[in-house]
Every structure is written in structure tokens, then in C-alpha cells.
Amino acid sequence: MALPARNHIPALLVLEDGRTFRGETFGAEGETFGEAVFSTGMSGYQETLTDPSYHRQIVVMTAPHVGNTGMNDEDPESSRIWVAGYVVRDPARVPSNWRSVRSLADDLRDQGVVGISGVDTRALTRHLRERGAMRVGISTTETDPQRLLQRVQESAQMAGANLSEAVSTAETYVVPAVGEKRFTVAAVDLGIKANTPRMMSERGIEVHVLPATATLADVQAVSPDGLFFSNGPGDPAATTGQVELLQGALRAGIPYFGICFGNQLFGRALGFGTYKLKYGHRGINQPVMDRTTGKVEVTAHNHGFAVDAPLEGSTTTEFGEATVSHVCLNDDVVEGLELRDADGRLTSFSVQYHPEAAAGPHDAAYLFDRFADLMSSVSTRSLALAARPADDAADGSN
Incomplete structure (x- = not known):
């Protein structure tokens, strides 16, 4: 030939x-x-x-x-x-x-x-x-x-660019759960990759993918067990509507999981700044430590911006105590955030990299299980609270 x-x-x-x-x-x-x-x-x-x-x-x-x-x-x-x-x-x-x-x-x-x-x-x-x-x-x-x-x-610069609406879905669509449905998640599409809702659906999650212009009312309309923000392009500092949506969801007690752009917007919702990296992280071979377990993961990245949060200690926010949960071992860039309530219970988290990793390593796939576990624990706490006698609920006894 x-x-x-x-x-x-x-x-x-x-x-x-x-x-x-x-x-x-x-x-x-x-x-x-x-x-x-x-x-x-x-x-x-x-x-x-x-x-x-x-x-x-x-x-x-x-x-x-x-x-x-x-x-x-x-x-x-x-x-x-x-x-x-x-x-x-x-x-x-x-x-x-x-x-x-x-x-x-x-x-x-x-x-x-x-x-x-x-x-x-x-x-x-x-x-x-x-x-x-x-x-x-x-x-x-x-x-x-x-x-x-x-x-x-x-030509236009990337700094100051608000691009998520240009790449988002125009209409809401649903990715059904595989097997028995366990949870419903509202996923705001800021540039979502197809493998992300697929990996959630494999864990019994029905995923309602919403446009980037979705409001808190749109999110609440699907009665979600959790809220998800996807990856996406642009400068997080130029994005305000989604930050306000996320803050409203956190006030409403909806568990949150974000990746990449969703991590940056989570940081801004918690009061942290963001900044542009010199040349960013892109590829499928970046080492990241999960500080909650001490394990090092080989991860897939595509980001030119990062969250400016203290690597040590916790930060008190309106929504709880925020800490850095993941860090890049090449340059100490923040690669994940956690939010916990006054009792130390996890309520929301995010990572800067891509746990759906297609193509790429699968070291971080456990994060989708962590999201399912989070929604399960919040649901269990809510049921327990609803079952408490009215006088116990009023005086705050355990």
C-alpha cells in the first residue's frame, strides 16, 4: 500500500x-x-x-x-x-x-x-x-x-476570560444510573468531559447535567443529593455567577464535589484568591499527594490557574473549616480542598486534577467513591435528625 x-x-x-x-x-x-x-x-x-x-x-x-x-x-x-x-x-x-x-x-x-x-x-x-x-x-x-x-x-489574552458558557451544554440532559439508583447529582457543565458523568453513573448516581448558566433554583429543582462542578476553560476570577450559585448551595447544605475549574471556583466561594500559573500543569503524569491518606497519586492535569490557599492549618469560613487536602509534589501548588463542619465532618471537597482521567492513570478514581460516601453520610445524618424527638431537636441534645 x-x-x-x-x-x-x-x-x-x-x-x-x-x-x-x-x-x-x-x-x-x-x-x-x-x-x-x-x-x-x-x-x-x-x-x-x-x-x-x-x-x-x-x-x-x-x-x-x-x-x-x-x-x-x-x-x-x-x-x-x-x-x-x-x-x-x-x-x-x-x-x-x-x-x-x-x-x-x-x-x-x-x-x-x-x-x-x-x-x-x-x-x-x-x-x-x-x-x-x-x-x-x-x-x-x-x-x-x-x-x-x-x-x-x-489577540485576546486568557487572563480575565470568562469562557465556560461558550463550551457548556445548551440544554439539561440526564445520564441515568447504572443498576440501582442510589443518588441524584446536579452537575453544572463548565466544560464537562464525557467520562465524568459516566463514572458517576457507574456508582449508581443519576446525573442531571445543567448548563453553565444554571441558578440555585435550577439545581434545587432536581432535588439533588449532591452538587458537582466540572472542569472548564477560562479565568476563575472572571466567573461570578457560578461562585454565587455554589455559595447558595453550601448555605443550603448540599454536599459538593468539584474538579479542576470546579476546584478553583470552590476556592473563590470559600474566600480564597486564584492566580495564573507560569506555564500550568498539563499531561497525565503529575504526582499529587492526598494529605488525608498520605498516598501519592499519578494524576491527569489541565489547568493554568490555581487556588491561593495556605498549605498548613485551616481557614475559618462562613461555611465551615477549609483545608488544603491535596498538593502537587512538583511545585506545592494546591491540588484539592476540603470543607468540614464544626464537628469535623466532611461536607464538601474538590480537586484540581482529573480523576476521570481519560486517557490517563486511574489512581484518583476513588474520589467518585468519596463523593458517594459523602452523600450517603449526609443523607444518613439528615434521616437521623428528622427522626429525633422535637424536644431533643430543640435543645440540641445528642
Whole structure:
């Protein structure tokens, strides 16, 4: 079988600081702009491309060979490719996997994603590690780096961007529980990945996925046992509506679990600040310690912002005592939060990474069990309280 001919159309990549790389087009022809970030995953490029958290980001793959396993219809994390652009060193000319139904290049081209290949991604990644994530442009139509640089510097920045509504579902939908239904969860879609409600449903949870514009009344309308906030793109400091929703849910005593963007919004709801990391965490090999168990997990990440909370001690908030539950062992970035009531009982928690991890390690899948256990314990306490005699409930005796 003859190999398909390579596309030798020249392409140009220019970073915000003027660093320039030349290569060949990979995917659609045209021009695109976004924030340049790098992903260290050796596999799972299809899940990366379809992760809504990468909206308005141009992803540089550190793995040199990309596209070997092609693309299929089972692994996407959403209905489309979300990356603003794609940078690879050596794309596969022919996919080789029994599940493949088309090539990566074909999917990029069909969905209008401008990419570039033949780039020294090692040099590009080291540049981003030294200088930090920055805006970038890729063009197959512009040959002058200075003209492309001007357009890069005029493009939108990630800081201050409120993007969750752009990637969220327009209508509520329900993912039914597998087997016997144990709980109902209201999941606010800020850029949710398909594997997240799937993993909850496998634990007997009926998941009502709500748009990013959902209100507290919308959440309460499904009579949830718990509230979940998903991952998503953008600056958490530019997001206010979801923070107010979460604060209302915490006041109402609804157990909460958040991941990634949901961790950042939880932090802001508790009164902590957030800040932009120099180059973020992206990939499926980040070491994180669960401080509640002392175990170290290999975890999947995709975040450029983090919560500014004290690593030691607890912080008194309107909703209870907040502590840092997980920390990244590479740089001490906050990777999880816990909220406990006056009696020390867990009421809500979040993590900065992706326990659904598709593709990626499964070390953190236990967090979905922790969420189910939390909802079970809160339900049990509520039933016990409801069964207490009225005079006992009034005087607060045990």
C-alpha cells in the first residue's frame, strides 16, 4: 500500500515574544490564535483535543510522534475538537490501530483546526517553561513573522476570560444510573468531559447535567443529593455567577464535589484568591499527594490557574473549616480542598486534577467513591435528625 503524500504547505508559528518556528501545515489551512501551552501526555491525544478545557488554547505536544492510533468514535470527551490549534513534531502518515476509523490529520482538517508539524517541540516547550504560557499564532497564509506577530499581540489574552458558557451544554440532559439508583447529582457543565458523568453513573448516581448558566433554583429543582462542578476553560476570577450559585448551595447544605475549574471556583466561594500559573500543569503524569491518606497519586492535569490557599492549618469560613487536602509534589501548588463542619465532618471537597482521567492513570478514581460516601453520610445524618424527638431537636441534645 502506498503511503499518503505529505502536505508540504509551509506554516509559520510566532509566539507573543517574537520567537518564531517554521514547519508544515497539519490539519486545516488558515490562521489561528490562542494561548500556547504544552501537554506532556504520551498518549490520549484524542481526549486532549476534545477536552473543552482547551478552548482558545494552542496545544504543543511534547511527545514527538502523534497520530499513530488514528481517531475513533468512542474516545472523544465531547462532541468536537476544542483546541484552537495543534503543534506536533512528527505526525504519523498512516494510523495503525484496530479501533481507528480515520486519521488525526483528517479530523483536524474536517473540523477546521489549524496545526503545524515539523516543529522542534522540545525547543518550543523549553521556551514556554522558561518564559511562561503566552499568546501564539499559527498561519499557513502569512509568511512574514513580523506581520503575524502584530496580530498575535492584538489577540485576546486568557487572563480575565470568562469562557465556560461558550463550551457548556445548551440544554439539561440526564445520564441515568447504572443498576440501582442510589443518588441524584446536579452537575453544572463548565466544560464537562464525557467520562465524568459516566463514572458517576457507574456508582449508581443519576446525573442531571445543567448548563453553565444554571441558578440555585435550577439545581434545587432536581432535588439533588449532591452538587458537582466540572472542569472548564477560562479565568476563575472572571466567573461570578457560578461562585454565587455554589455559595447558595453550601448555605443550603448540599454536599459538593468539584474538579479542576470546579476546584478553583470552590476556592473563590470559600474566600480564597486564584492566580495564573507560569506555564500550568498539563499531561497525565503529575504526582499529587492526598494529605488525608498520605498516598501519592499519578494524576491527569489541565489547568493554568490555581487556588491561593495556605498549605498548613485551616481557614475559618462562613461555611465551615477549609483545608488544603491535596498538593502537587512538583511545585506545592494546591491540588484539592476540603470543607468540614464544626464537628469535623466532611461536607464538601474538590480537586484540581482529573480523576476521570481519560486517557490517563486511574489512581484518583476513588474520589467518585468519596463523593458517594459523602452523600450517603449526609443523607444518613439528615434521616437521623428528622427522626429525633422535637424536644431533643430543640435543645440540641445528642
